[in-house]
Amino acid sequence: MLQKTHSFAGLLAAEGVVLYLQPSPVSWESAAALLIGCLAGPLADIDKQGSTMAKIFFPLSFLLHLGGIRHRTFTHSFLCLIGLGLLFTSLPPLLYWSFLLAYASHPLIDLLNEQGVELIWPLKLKFRLLPKFMAIGTGSMMETLFRYGLALLTLALPAYYVVHSLPTLPGVLR
Ligand SMILES: [Zn+2]
Secondary structure, three states, X not given: OOHHHHHHHHHHHHHHHHHHHOOOOOOHHHHHHHHHHHHHOOHHHHHOOOOHHHHHOHHHHHHHHXXXXXXXXXXXXXXXXXXXXXXXXXXXXXHHHHHHHHHHHHHHHHOOOOOOEXXXXXXXXXXXXXXXXXXXXXXXXXXXXXXXXXXXXXXHHHHHHHHHHHHHOOOOOO
């Protein structure tokens, strides 16, 4: 998937965390969590030479390259996710879960691609959710549609929350 698709998935994951954990979702903390979501979504592609994430985190991506880490292996695995989970335990829960779930959204939606993901790296087993003929090709029209779907959800989720929380907000409809 393209970086912008992963950013929408990361944003959606962070929105879910914000709406679940934040008593007042409109705050600086929430904004920080959403920004983290947008950035953590595409982060796993740091393993892909030439990707924006590889350029931003150049020393780290170079080290991965030197270590022979191929695309959609270590950084897309449960092992990496657990490692990041242990590394960032000192973050406040809102930022921690926004980062972690946004990061996890990446290998999750890459499972819709036909190339598959080595989720249980270092075992070289590739996982894929869809049969090849239905899989979403990177940069394809299907991916564009999928991204529009994600974008709609990023609007629908807060809208749903607002509509359903209105009667409970103090001074509203009372
Ligand atoms: Zn990826």
